[in-house]
Amino acid sequence: MSETAAAPDWTEAGRKLFGATCEFIFAAARSDGLPPVGAPEIAFAGRSNVGKSSLINALTGRLSLARTSRTPGRTQELIFFDLDGTVRLIDMPGYGYAAVAKAKSAAWGALARDYLRGRPSLLRVFVLVDGRHGLKERDHETMRALDAAAVSYAVVLTKGDEVKAADRGARVAETLEGLSKHVAAFPEVMFTSARTGEGIADLRAHIARLLAERSGPQRD
Template structure:
């Protein structure tokens, strides 16, 4: 699969601001600073489609991107960043609930984790949440260029164990810097769209 066309179509904090629920959506979730914006830019081949921020926790909206006029990628706000105010953290849960429970077109949520570290408590909670809604099964291990091949394999095994992944669940190591892993992820996205 090749992404030839991508554009932002909505920036939302509540359902009234979502685009019509009329096509397949694949959402991306992860801790603040996990490299979500960099990954979305890598997938779409556009340097500035998703804004990469120097201050983590910047995405506090749900951003909808129309891809190839055929489906949407949805960038969910990052979680687990300490400097985000308590009221902002409290808003995050209900905003996510409304989106994850209410969207007919939502097929999967790709969860991003930093391959260098064991998944955090929030990562574990998020994955449990996705499992509860049947949106689990795809994990992207970001910043793969920071580890040797042996460390990478060891850490992927650790991620699989921590998140209690089954053999059918996919973990894709990705490096936005080295531009690796995106082909594999695009293939998985293609399979979801064809399912």
């Protein structure tokens, strides 16, 4: 009588994955200055000050791996971090910050578009959305660009510790409704908090599973 194989423990796989050494390896300010394609890449996009750098720090268990700032628009390049040679994490410039000069904002946008359209190693983009406010038009613009580029992405709601428990269900439902209009969106939403650690284990598990699916079944 055959035994059914146990389902993988993705939470444990995620814990082990992000328990490895993670370090900064590259910063690209121009699309022709991107590092050579290597390990699979996971990118983090979102409005300025949504918490991309803080989330990367929380995922890796490092307080200052990715530079954080209260000043929106501080990340001006594609920042590459290497997680033990297994996966690269990319902190992208934020969008939607009105105080940034139009020329500079356009340059960041072009850099992001070129990266998203032409990076074969890009496995998934996480579009970070402020959980207090939900999806905005600039988020939809970014998701439409990802749809057009056929890039797989998922929405992560940030700053969950600042969202009232009574409002969470409605915020998730609103977000899922918004995602239904986008063909490349993963139909799932995660609430996270870099401050309390909420949702971090789930996001690590999500990434570990993506990597396992990318590599395919292992042969002896």
